[in-house]
């Protein structure tokens with residue numbers, strides 16, 4: 241996967257007109273993985289998968305509460321943000337269930 245992504249990065253750099261690009265070898269690593277992306281969060285169903293409460297735009301009774309809603313790791317370490325968003329989603333799910341909106 242790292243080799244695949246390195247090659248895609250090379251294509252991006254080339255398309256952007258980079259004059260220098262370093263293609264470092266892929267070596268074993270023992271940590272640092274941040275598992276994010278694939279279910280972008282957003283208000284627009286055309287460009288996102290879940291809304292601000294992690295609720296799927298396409299499947300109303302589906303909540304995806306994990307790191308997949310973040311397509312980048314702006315803060316660096318993502319887990320506290322994943323947890324904060326999950327707490328917010330849980331509060332919203334409870335409120336919606338209490339008012340029979342789920």
Ligand SMILES: Cc1cc2nc3c(=O)[nH]c(=O)nc-3n(C[C@H](O)[C@H](O)[C@H](O)COP(=O)(O)OP(=O)(O)OC[C@H]3O[C@@H](n4cnc5c(N)ncnc54)[C@H](O)[C@@H]3O)c2cc1C
Pocket residue numbers: 270271272273274275276305306307308317318319320322
């Ligand atoms: C070695 C390492 C070190 C890290 N250090 C840090 C750090 O210091 N700080 C930080 O913020 N982040 C750190 N991260 C990143 C962070 O741990 C992840 O980004 C975060 O845990 C992702 O949360 P998640 O809920 O999206 O997925 P996960 O935590 O991977 O949770 C997914 C869960 O779904 C379960 N599951 C999978 N498939 C199924 C299935 N079919 N049915 C039922 N359950 C299923 C799995 O068993 C798992 O419990 C680290 C990651 C690694 C690997």
